[in-house]
Amino acid sequence: MDKNIKKNVNQFNEDVINKGGYVYNEGFSGYITRKKIVNTWKNLYNFEGKNVLDIGCGDGxxxxxxxxxxGDKGSILGLDPSVEAINNANTLYLDTVRGGDI
Structure with missing residues (x-):
């Protein structure tokens, strides 16, 4: 793994362990950013019922x-190099989604 990528993944792991998630996703600005991104997704493509691969899913x-x-007729599979992020996503969201890891 590239030195810079490994450094970033280690920082992401540390954020998840110490803060329960990625710090850039937190607070009011994170909420506003997610809303803007979600609205962009909705305007770009009809994802309803689709199967989606989320590469670099982070903390989910x-x-x-x-x-x-x-929705329930589709599915999403999240992949990320940060093991801690995947573990955190499973802990937070696995009960919400049906069948498998997020």
């Missing part, structure tokens, strides 16, 4: 927003 916050659009 955006994956869950996308899952709400997709």
């Amino acid at each position: 916050k955006y994956s869950m927003e996308l899952y709400k659009i997709i």
Whole structure:
């Protein structure tokens, strides 16, 4: 793994362990940013009922927003190099989604 990528993944892991998620997703600005991104997704494509691969899903916050659009007839699979982020996403959201890891 590239030195810079490994450094970033280690920082992401540390954020998840110490703060419960990625710090850039938190607070009011994170909420506003997610809303803007979700609205952009809705305007660009009809994701309802689709199967989606979320590469670089991080701690799952955006994956869950996308899952709400997709609905129960579709699915989402999130991939991320940060093991802690994936573990955190599973802990926070696995009960919400049906069948499998987020």
